[in-house]
Amino acid sequence: MNIDSIRADFPILSRKVNGKDLIYLDNAASTQTPRAVVDDIEYIYYNRKANVHRGVHCLSQEATAAMEEARERVRRFIGADSVEEIIFTRGTTESINLVASSYGLLLNEGDEIILTVMEHHSNIVPWQLLASRRGIVIKVVPCDERGVLDLDAYRALFSPRTRLVSVTQVSNVLGTVNPVAEMAAIAHSHGALVCIDGAQAVAHTKVDVKALGADFYVFSSHKMYGPTGVGILYGRRDLLETMPPYQGGGEMIGHVSFSGTTWAELPFKFEAGTPDYVGAAALAKAIDYLEGLGIENVADHEHELLEYATSLMETIPGLRIYGTAPHKSAVISFLIGDAHHYDTGILLDQLGIAVRTGHHCAQPLMERFGIEGTVRASFAAYNTRVEVDAFIAALRRVAAMLV
Numbered sequence: 001m002n003i004d005s006i007r008a009d010f011p012i013l014s015r016k017v018n019g020k021d022l023i024y025l026d027n028a029a030s031t032q033t034p035r036a037v038v039d040d041i042e043y044i045y046y047n048r049k050a051n052v053h054r055g056v057h058c059l060s061q062e063a064t065a066a067m068e069e070a071r072e073r074v075r076r077f078i079g080a081d082s083v084e085e086i087i088f089t090r091g092t093t094e095s096i097n098l099v100a101s102s103y104g105l106l107l108n109e110g111d112e113i114i115l116t117v118m119e120h121h122s123n124i125v126p127w128q129l130l131a132s133r134r135g136i137v138i139k140v141v142p143c144d145e146r147g148v149l150d151l152d153a154y155r156a157l158f159s160p161r162t163r164l165v166s167v168t169q170v171s172n173v174l175g176t177v178n179p180v181a182e183m184a185a186i187a188h189s190h191g192a193l194v195c196i197d198g199a200q201a202v203a204h205t206k207v208d209v210k211a212l213g214a215d216f217y218v219f220s221s222h223k224m225y226g227p228t229g230v231g232i233l234y235g236r237r238d239l240l241e242t243m244p245p246y247q248g249g250g251e252m253i254g255h256v257s258f259s260g261t262t263w264a265e266l267p268f269k270f271e272a273g274t275p276d277y278v279g280a281a282a283l284a285k286a287i288d289y290l291e292g293l294g295i296e297n298v299a300d301h302e303h304e305l306l307e308y309a310t311s312l313m314e315t316i317p318g319l320r321i322y323g324t325a326p327h328k329s330a331v332i333s334f335l336i337g338d339a340h341h342y343d344t345g346i347l348l349d350q351l352g353i354a355v356r357t358g359h360h361c362a363q364p365l366m367e368r369f370g371i372e373g374t375v376r377a378s379f380a381a382y383n384t385r386v387e388v389d390a391f392i393a394a395l396r397r398v399a400a401m402l403v
């Protein structure tokens with residue numbers, strides 16, 4: 001991979017922040033967007049903007065074709081069997097809410113679902129809402145000090161009432177890569193379904209939903225070089241067919257009458273209202289971009305930066321890294337001495353370095369480690385060793401000031 005030419009695809013990377021060169025290490029929250037994707041959005045707005053699926057006119061037909069090509073592009077990207085299994089949503093959060101609300105209606109009081117201690121709030125709260133509405137029971141898989149899930153504890157959580165496991169493939173805080181295929185196989189042996197949160201995975205590892213054994217797989221465009229406001233729910237077709245609609249409105253109906261309304265076929269049954277057809281088409285461009293780089297190449301590059309940064313951070317007195325699982329993803333959560341994560345983040349920002357601070361929408365995980373929050377640096381295809389060197393130099397300055 002030629003990092004200089006990749007960086008040239010991202011105009012934002014050449015801006016200054018507080019008079020310093022921007023060093024963007026907040027990729028686990030949102031990646032930046034390459035010119036090819038932004039250009040596509042501009043092109044659509046200037047040349048082809050029209051609502052999809054309803055129009056006889058040329059622009060609408062072009063828009064519809066682009067949206068359905070995007071669906072096919074996503075299908076290929078994650079190895080799904082058919083486009084009927086690809087639902088466009090607003091993002092990971094909405095995808096999980098869709099599953100919890102719709103599949104949740106098929107659950108009965110006393111049924112159980114299994115989550116893990118390292119889930120993002122968006123993979124906790126929709127299930128809690130369901131629990132309060134339907135009387136289902138939530139069980140939680142613990143992790144060890146390194147941030148590795150306890151698979152024995154996981155196995156022990158199953159009962160004849162277990163209906164679903166919902167687990168993140170990669171922790172957005174610890175970088176842990178969970179053995180989701182193995183966890184899915186265990187769940188299936190107990191007759192339970194598996195929903196995999198792929199928000200931190202799809203831009204960093206090749207995903208094949210069938211090889212993983214995912215019954216549902218969810219992710220967001222904005223964390224994989226795509227536009228904001230669009231995401232994906234993959235669901236196995238036979239499951240989606242049995243599930244009731246999530247939202248009602250236009251697009252999702254067969255026929256509407258006050259004496260009874262019928263639903264559209266998949267995937268439209270789950271896409272009420274005008275979809276983000278511009279975002280969907282641009283997501284396809286982002287997939288082209290990512291696969292053009294080669295996900296394996298991106299992963300290797302990020303891994304090298306992770307190892308390099310980690311080895312240097314370990315030499316900084318008072319710096320503690322949270323999340324030391326083997327083969328982790330390129331996310332580094334840390335604290336320096338007693339310094340507040342927020343103060344560290346502010347000082348880094350003054351040096352032009354963008355990191356995330358806080359609980360990272362994973363408060364139960366913070367509780368597990370007995371902390372309020374961390375500072376988190378996370379890498380993408382366009383980050384460099386030179387940036388890591390600057391980050392480390394900045395951390396040394398911060399440590400000298402705060403510790």
Ligand SMILES: *Cc1c(COP(=O)(O)O)cnc(C)c1O
Pocket residue numbers: 028029090091092093094120122123168170171172197199200220
């Ligand atoms: C970001 C993230 C989410 C939520 O994604 P949204 O795009 O905010 O809906 C869920 N799970 C994980 C692991 C994440 O990193």
